[in-house]
Amino acid sequence: MLRTIEKATQVLDLFSLERPEWGVSEAARTLKLPKSTTSELMSSLANQRLLSRTAKGRYRLGWRLFELSQTLLDTTEFRIEARRVMEQLVKTRGETVHLAVLDGVQAVYVEKLQPTPAVKIKISRAGARLFAHCSGVGKVLLAHCEWEYVAELLEDQGLPALTSNTITELDALADELERVRERGCAYDDEETLVGLCCVAAPIYGSKGNAVASVSLSVPAYRFHSKKDEYTAAILEAARHISESAGAKLQEYPSYEMEVQGT
Amino acid sequence: MLRTIEKATQVLDLFSLERPEWGVSEAARTLKLPKSTTSELMSSLANQRLLSRTAKGRYRLGWRLFELSQTLLDTTEFRIEARRVMEQLVKTRGETVHLAVLDGVQAVYVEKLQPTPAVKIKISRAGARLFAHCSGVGKVLLAHCEWEYVAELLEDQGLPALTSNTITELDALADELERVRERGCAYDDEETLVGLCCVAAPIYGSKGNAVASVSLSVPAYRFHSKKDEYTAAILEAARHISESAGAKLQEYPSYEMEVQGT
DNA sequence: ACCTACTGTTCGGTAATAACGAACAAAGCG
DNA sequence: CGCTTTGTTCGTTATTACCGAACAGTAGGT
Numbered sequence: 001m002l003r004t005i006e007k008a009t010q011v012l013d014l015f016s017l018e019r020p021e022w023g024v025s026e027a028a029r030t031l032k033l034p035k036s037t038t039s040e041l042m043s044s045l046a047n048q049r050l051l052s053r054t055a056k057g058r059y060r061l062g063w064r065l066f067e068l069s070q071t072l073l074d075t076t077e078f079r080i081e082a083r084r085v086m087e088q089l090v091k092t093r094g095e096t097v098h099l100a101v102l103d104g105v106q107a108v109y110v111e112k113l114q115p116t117p118a119v120k121i122k123i124s125r126a127g128a129r130l131f132a133h134c135s136g137v138g139k140v141l142l143a144h145c146e147w148e149y150v151a152e153l154l155e156d157q158g159l160p161a162l163t164s165n166t167i168t169e170l171d172a173l174a175d176e177l178e179r180v181r182e183r184g185c186a187y188d189d190e191e192t193l194v195g196l197c198c199v200a201a202p203i204y205g206s207k208g209n210a211v212a213s214v215s216l217s218v219p220a221y222r223f224h225s226k227k228d229e230y231t232a233a234i235l236e237a238a239r240h241i242s243e244s245a246g247a248k249l250q251e252y253p254s255y256e257m258e259v260q261g262t
Numbered sequence: 263m264l265r266t267i268e269k270a271t272q273v274l275d276l277f278s279l280e281r282p283e284w285g286v287s288e289a290a291r292t293l294k295l296p297k298s299t300t301s302e303l304m305s306s307l308a309n310q311r312l313l314s315r316t317a318k319g320r321y322r323l324g325w326r327l328f329e330l331s332q333t334l335l336d337t338t339e340f341r342i343e344a345r346r347v348m349e350q351l352v353k354t355r356g357e358t359v360h361l362a363v364l365d366g367v368q369a370v371y372v373e374k375l376q377p378t379p380a381v382k383i384k385i386s387r388a389g390a391r392l393f394a395h396c397s398g399v400g401k402v403l404l405a406h407c408e409w410e411y412v413a414e415l416l417e418d419q420g421l422p423a424l425t426s427n428t429i430t431e432l433d434a435l436a437d438e439l440e441r442v443r444e445r446g447c448a449y450d451d452e453e454t455l456v457g458l459c460c461v462a463a464p465i466y467g468s469k470g471n472a473v474a475s476v477s478l479s480v481p482a483y484r485f486h487s488k489k490d491e492y493t494a495a496i497l498e499a500a501r502h503i504s505e506s507a508g509a510k511l512q513e514y515p516s517y518e519m520e521v522q523g524t
Numbered sequence: 525a526c527c528t529a530c531t532g533t534t535c536g537g538t539a540a541t542a543a544c545g546a547a548c549a550a551a552g553c554g
Numbered sequence: 555c556g557c558t559t560t561g562t563t564c565g566t567t568a569t570t571a572c573c574g575a576a577c578a579g580t581a582g583g584t
Contacts, residue, residue: 002266002306002570003569003571004570005270006306006309008266008267015333016333017337020334020337023559025560035560036544036545036561036564037542037543040264040543040562044268048271049365050271052365055469057550057551061334061337062334062365065327065330065334066334066335066389067389069323069327069330070388071278071282072277072323072328075282075322103314103324103326108329110328125332125336126332127329127331127332127333127336129329207317265541286531286532296572297573298533299572299573301534302533302571319533319580320531
């Protein structure tokens with residue numbers, strides 16, 4: 001583990017929605033690093049365009065992060081088809097749809113679509129990281145990993161209770177994941193947020209492994225009566241995406257040269 | 263300049279649309295670094311989730327890049343309003359619209375919208391980096407920087423000729439940028455790609471500085487006859503975005519807690 | 525089922541280099 | 555104007571990233 005890289009990402013992680021701009025001194029204080037060290041770190045990151053300098057010598061996140069993120073997205077096979085199916089799902093069901101991938105032992109929202117201006121779930125957003133043990137998408141993705149791996153990482157992180165329904169014991173989670181595998185989808189019964197339920201289903205890649213998960217998030221009072229209906233819908237959506245995921249590989253053909261347009 | 267960070271970004275930059283997956287040995291050969299060094303680099307980046315490991319011990323870009331990119335986008339004031347105006351513009355004009363920011367001495371496309379399935383400009387995409395001296399958006403952004411700064415950076419990079427119309431001399435560019443400032447917009451007369459023209463206008467931030475640029479890209483044969491019309495359209499669009507950009511700062515109010523949704 | 529050629533990772537000793545505190549100039553503010 | 559705080563620079567010390575070789579595991583070909 002290279003310490004410079006560790007520190008560099010600590011710096012990058014400072015930047016948030018609430019605090020998108022940092023000075024060297026503030027950062028140094030927060031990270032408890034010497035000012036000179038922090039200065040060199042941030043200056044180097046800025047040279048690489050992972051940070052950008054503001055007029056006043058302060059720093060913001062740099063656009064190379066956006067570039068890298070775009071090539072990540074554009075080489076994620078299932079994303080285009082997933083988006084198509086998700087739009088369809090939002091239209092027919094009128095509920096919020098999420099797409100997430102597993103990153104370590106946490107899940108990351110890749111996409112979020114919600115019915116135009118209806119009941120909005122403000123809590124989530126694309127790029128947000130969430131606990132896997134208490135979310136529908138998270139449980140689906142964990143269910144398709146080797147348990148040993150999951151257990152080890154979860155021991156370090158713990159299973160914080162976000163609501164009274166959250167599963168907080170490793171054994172209980174193991175049982176739950178077994179059920180998820182059996183029935184082919186996961187439910188979140190107000191385990192993350194009181195009043196919010198969801199169904200999530202796995203998306204399989206060309207090699208048959210679960211690469212992502214889609215979910216339908218519905219207010220609790222509306223969810224239970226139509227549970228089966230929602231379940232069927234998300235399963236079908238996930239199947240559609242999975243089927244075209246393998247084939248979608250051919251849809252990135254040449255992209256030819258790195259010619260620049262205007 | 264910390265060498266570890268320099269090497270880390272060299273590694274990150276390996277990943278592209280054509281080559282989204284790299285092994286340690288391949289990377290080491292390409293970067294001309296010892297295999298062990300490269301292994302530690304990539305392994306450390308993976309620990310920080312800037313890379314992710316595939317099943318077979320190879321590497322892909324990591325989802326933390328997406329997270330960081332999203333907070334960058336979500337804290338870029340003008341983006342939401344820009345998108346709204348751009349959609350409008352595509353609808354009324356039926357031509358491709360770009361949004362770009364300056365990053366160093368190059369421009370980066372932040373957004374690209376094109377009329378549904380019409381004549382597509384395949385050359386550009388969001389996240390792409392392009393030479394500033396030969397593109398509409400690029401010239402607009404350069405025009406609003408201090409010339410000394412621009413000149414210095416351009417000397418290092420040079421002014422490669424992408425077509426016979428490309429400005430390749432620093433003096434000529436200085437004159438051109440002066441014209442851009444005077445008339446308030448920049449033209450790209452097949453300077454990047456033969457057959458493609460565009461008009462670009464600056465977006466001003468709350469402090470009156472040019473923070474981004476929007477452009478309208480049109481095939482040459484269609485452009486010249488309607489040049490004035492397109493110019494008026496892009497200027498108005500840019501003005502709209504600029505006006506709401508200052509105010510848009512208040513639209514990110516609390517975002518409250520980092521509660522996680524499902 | 526073999527063997528070969530490759531993969532990614534581990535391990536120490538060594539030399540390069542990142543860390544650090546102090547001194548610096550510049551900007552912000554009272 | 556003077557006081558504080560900003561970001562950057564500098565030179566020395568000790569940390570630490572580098573490197574080659576040896577490692578275990580896999581894929582491919584015979």
